[in-house]
Amino acid sequence: MISVSGLSFRRDGGFTLRVDSLQAADGQVCALVGKNGCGKSTLLRCLAGILPYEGSALVDGREVRGLGHRERARRLAYLPQDPGCPHMDVRTLVSHGRYATLGAVRTMGERDRALVRRAMGLTGVWQLRDRWLSDVSGGELQLAYIAMVVAQDSGTLLLDEPSAHLDALRCRELADLLRRLAGEGLAVVVATHDVEAAFSSSDQVCLMAEGDVVARGTPEEVAASGRVPQALGVGVERQEGPGLLWGYALTRT
Numbered sequence: 642m643i644s645v646s647g648l649s650f651r652r653d654g655g656f657t658l659r660v661d662s663l664q665a666a667d668g669q670v671c672a673l674v675g676k677n678g679c680g681k682s683t684l685l686r687c688l689a690g691i692l693p694y695e696g697s698a699l700v701d702g703r704e705v706r707g708l709g710h711r712e713r714a715r716r717l718a719y720l721p722q723d724p725g726c727p728h729m730d731v732r733t734l735v736s737h738g739r740y741a742t743l744g745a746v747r748t749m750g751e752r753d754r755a756l757v758r759r760a761m762g763l764t765g766v767w768q769l770r771d772r773w774l775s776d777v778s779g780g781e782l783q784l785a786y787i788a789m790v791v792a793q794d795s796g797t798l799l800l801d802e803p804s805a806h807l808d809a810l811r812c813r814e815l816a817d818l819l820r821r822l823a824g825e826g827l828a829v830v831v832a833t834h835d836v837e838a839a840f841s842s843s844d845q846v847c848l849m850a851e852g853d854v855v856a857r858g859t860p861e862e863v864a865a866s867g868r869v870p871q872a873l874g875v876g877v878e879r880q881e882g883p884g885l886l887w888g889y890a891l892t893r894t
């Protein structure tokens with residue numbers, strides 16, 4: 642669980658992130674949405690303990706910046722926007738999700754191997770497990786990274802643009818996976834430009850603009866807030882009917 646109060650972070654260039662209050666409860670998916678440069682990644686990096694924020698960001702009631710590396714990895718799994726393409730195969734990358742919790746010898750036990758297998762199964766990369774990362778597609782690489790943070794088996798997932806390279810069907814499958822993980826008790830915070838998915842498949846939407854949270858609540862509340870067109874440059878509208886992929890669609894403002 643994540644609980645933010647009075648958090649701020651100021652960059653040298655003048656950008657300031659200000660989040661008065663934000664809760665991401667266990668069992669819930671919280672989506673951060675907003676235009677390029679509004680501060681989604683900056684907020685996630687603060688929550689991950691990477692940026693030196695002021696104010697408070699608690700994970701499971703403990704201040705993030707005060708946590709040691711292992712304790713943080715046990716409680717939080719963070720997937721950055723562009724994690725890179727290291728020289729290793731898919732299975733090794735996914736296994737990295739376990740490393741922070743291994744002992745000094747760094748040997749995986751049966752539970753670790755089971756978590757890695759399960760994460761590869763859930764994300765659909767099991768059949769790619771022996772492929773080099775340089776030899777998989779952009780979307781497959783993205784899924785391998787998602788498997789890595791799922792394998793970490795922490796209570797909170799912080800995901801920065803996890804659907805960025807995924808095709809339309811896999812975006813839907815990812816949304817279902819995040820819901821499933823939340824159903825298992827995880828708190829999931831996801832920064833995304835997939836606005837339809839964010840509104841259709843999250844418990845809470847956090848709408849950001851220029852470093853501020855301008856609306857926060859259930860998708861229905863945020864959609865009805867009147868703040869979406871200015872913050873996103875597009876509107877969102879509930880849609881109903883058989884065969885639709887998402888419950889919300891984008892509209893022109």
Ligand SMILES: Nc1ncnc2c1ncn2[C@@H]1O[C@H](COP(=O)(O)OP(=O)(O)OP(=O)(O)O)[C@@H](O)[C@H]1O
Pocket residue numbers: 652653654656675676677678679680681682683684722
């Ligand atoms: N390393 C950095 N040094 C200086 N300024 C930065 C750095 N990273 C981001 N910024 C600036 O901080 C602001 C917020 O950036 P951030 O990456 O948090 O936005 P974002 O909402 O995640 O954007 P996007 O949707 O494009 O990924 C922007 O003005 C950006 O230019």
